[in-house]
Amino acid sequence: MSTTFAPHRAEEVDEYPHDYASLLALDHAHLLHPQHHPADHAEAVIFDRGEGAILWDVNGKRYIDGLACLWNVFVGHGRQELANAGAAQMRKLAFVNSYVGSSNEPAITLAARLARLAPGDHLNTVFFTTGGAESSDTAFKTVRRYWALKGQPEKSTIISRTNGYHGTTIGATAATGLAAFHPNWGPPAPGFVMVPPMDIGAIEAVIAEHGAGTIAAIIAEPVQGSGGVYPPPADYFPRLRALCDHHDIILIADEVITGFGRTGTFWGLDQWNVVPDVISFAKGVTSGYQPLGGIIISDAIREVIYDQPSASRWWHAFTYSAHATCCAVAHANLDIIENEGLVARAAIMGARLQTGLRAYASHPAVREVRGLGLMGAVEFNPGAVPGGVPALAKAMRERGLFTRTRNDIVMFAPPLVITETELDELLAIFGEAVKATIGH
Ligand SMILES: Cc1ncc(COP(=O)(O)O)c(C=O)c1O
Known part of the structure; x- marks a missing residue:
C-alpha cells in the first residue's frame, strides 16, 4: 500500500469553519466523547474561552462554570501564570523521559513539594501519572506488589465502594x-x-x-463525587482507618476530586484527621491546565519497592510520567492556591453554597440536599422533575449555568475562585430553573 505524505500547514487548520453549526456537524461526524451518546451532543455547547468561574461558548453566550468543568479547574480559567509556566517550560525542553537514569527539575521539586503537603510524616514518595484512572491502576498494582514482595501474594483483593468513581481503565x-x-x-x-x-x-x-490475608487494600473517595456527592458520617473514616490498621489492610484515599482544597481542607481526609497509606491525586494538582495525576506512597511501601534486586524493580511506567511541562504548571497552580488562600476560601464559599442549596431541602420535589465545602448536590425525587433532570439541566444552561447531573442529582463544584456575586447568581439561576421546570 502506498501512502502520500502531506506535510501539515498551519493554514490547513483555518480551512475548517468557525461557526457553531459547522463545528457541531464536524463534532458529530468525527469526535467520540467520553461516555458518548449521540443524543447528549445534539445541541452540545462548544466552549471557547473562560475567565475565573465564567465560560463563554463560540456564540458568545456566558455561563457560570458550576462544576469547575470536571471538578478540576480550581484556580479558575484564564490564569496567565499557568500559561506562562507551561510555555516557559516547553520553550526550554520538549520532553525528557523519566525512566532509568533520567529526570527533570520540575518533577523533582514537585514530588518534594507534594511530600511536604501530604498529611502525616510517612507519605514522602510520588509517582506521577497523567490522570485519575492511571493513578487508580497504579495504586492497585503498587499495593499488590507490596504484599507480594513481602511474601504475601495472596493478599491481593481490592475492596471498593458502591457509588464510588475511580476512572475507566480496566482496573479502575x-x-x-x-x-x-x-x-x-x-x-x-x-x-x-x-x-x-x-x-x-x-x-x-x-x-x-x-x-x-487475602485483602490488599480498600480504596475510598473522602467525599464520593461523580456518584452524586456523598459526604460520609463523621466517624466513618476514623473507623475505617482503625479497621485497616487492625487487619493490616492498606487504605488508599482517592483524593482526585477532594485533594488541593475542594472541601475546605487541603486533603479531603483532613476533615477527619485521617492519614491514609496511599493518596491518589489528579485534577486540582494542575487545575486542568495540563493532564497530571499520581500517587503518594507511604515510607513502608517505598522501602519494600526500593529494596529489590534489579530484576524485580518497579516494572511500571508511563511515557508521560513526570512530564516537565505538567509539573511546572502544577507548581504555578499550587503557588496560586497557597498565595490566594484558596483552601480557606473554599471553606468560606462552601458554607455559602451549602446554605444556598439547603434552602431546597424542604422543596416537595427534592429528596435530599448534600455537600461538604465547595461541592454540593440536590437530589430530586424520582419522576418529580417533568422531563427529568436533563430538562432542568437544559433550563439552567439556557439561563447561563453549566454543570453536571447524574440520574436525579444535580451537582455543583465551582472553581474555588468563584466570587460571592457569581455564587449567588449560580444559586439564583438554579432556583429559576427549578421553578421553570417543576412549576414552583
Ligand atoms: C475520584 C475520582 N477518581 C478517579 C477519577 C478518574 O480520573 P480520570 O478521568 O482523570 O481518569 C475521577 C474522575 O472524575 C474521580 O472523580
Missing part, C-alpha cells in the same frame, strides 16, 4: 461502583470486591468471609 472500572460502567466490556478485572459505602460493618463482613 472494576473498582468503580457505578453499575452503568460495567456491562459489555468483556471479562472484568479479577480481584475486586464491592461494599456499600459508609458501612463499616459490610467491610468487616467481607474480611470475615474472605480473610484479611
Whole structure:
C-alpha cells in the first residue's frame, strides 16, 4: 500500500469553519466523547474561552462554570501564570523521559513539594501519572506488589465502594461502583470486591468471609463525587482507618476530586484527621491546565519497592510520567492556591453554597440536599422533575449555568475562585430553573 505524505500547514487548520453549526456537524461526524451518546451532543455547547468561574461558548453566550468543568479547574480559567509556566517550560525542553537514569527539575521539586503537603510524616514518595484512572491502576498494582514482595501474594483483593468513581481503565472500572460502567466490556478485572459505602460493618463482613490475608487494600473517595456527592458520617473514616490498621489492610484515599482544597481542607481526609497509606491525586494538582495525576506512597511501601534486586524493580511506567511541562504548571497552580488562600476560601464559599442549596431541602420535589465545602448536590425525587433532570439541566444552561447531573442529582463544584456575586447568581439561576421546570 502506498501512502502520500502531506506535510501539515498551519493554514490547513483555518480551512475548517468557525461557526457553531459547522463545528457541531464536524463534532458529530468525527469526535467520540467520553461516555458518548449521540443524543447528549445534539445541541452540545462548544466552549471557547473562560475567565475565573465564567465560560463563554463560540456564540458568545456566558455561563457560570458550576462544576469547575470536571471538578478540576480550581484556580479558575484564564490564569496567565499557568500559561506562562507551561510555555516557559516547553520553550526550554520538549520532553525528557523519566525512566532509568533520567529526570527533570520540575518533577523533582514537585514530588518534594507534594511530600511536604501530604498529611502525616510517612507519605514522602510520588509517582506521577497523567490522570485519575492511571493513578487508580497504579495504586492497585503498587499495593499488590507490596504484599507480594513481602511474601504475601495472596493478599491481593481490592475492596471498593458502591457509588464510588475511580476512572475507566480496566482496573479502575472494576473498582468503580457505578453499575452503568460495567456491562459489555468483556471479562472484568479479577480481584475486586464491592461494599456499600459508609458501612463499616459490610467491610468487616467481607474480611470475615474472605480473610484479611487475602485483602490488599480498600480504596475510598473522602467525599464520593461523580456518584452524586456523598459526604460520609463523621466517624466513618476514623473507623475505617482503625479497621485497616487492625487487619493490616492498606487504605488508599482517592483524593482526585477532594485533594488541593475542594472541601475546605487541603486533603479531603483532613476533615477527619485521617492519614491514609496511599493518596491518589489528579485534577486540582494542575487545575486542568495540563493532564497530571499520581500517587503518594507511604515510607513502608517505598522501602519494600526500593529494596529489590534489579530484576524485580518497579516494572511500571508511563511515557508521560513526570512530564516537565505538567509539573511546572502544577507548581504555578499550587503557588496560586497557597498565595490566594484558596483552601480557606473554599471553606468560606462552601458554607455559602451549602446554605444556598439547603434552602431546597424542604422543596416537595427534592429528596435530599448534600455537600461538604465547595461541592454540593440536590437530589430530586424520582419522576418529580417533568422531563427529568436533563430538562432542568437544559433550563439552567439556557439561563447561563453549566454543570453536571447524574440520574436525579444535580451537582455543583465551582472553581474555588468563584466570587460571592457569581455564587449567588449560580444559586439564583438554579432556583429559576427549578421553578421553570417543576412549576414552583
Ligand atoms: C475520584 C475520582 N477518581 C478517579 C477519577 C478518574 O480520573 P480520570 O478521568 O482523570 O481518569 C475521577 C474522575 O472524575 C474521580 O472523580
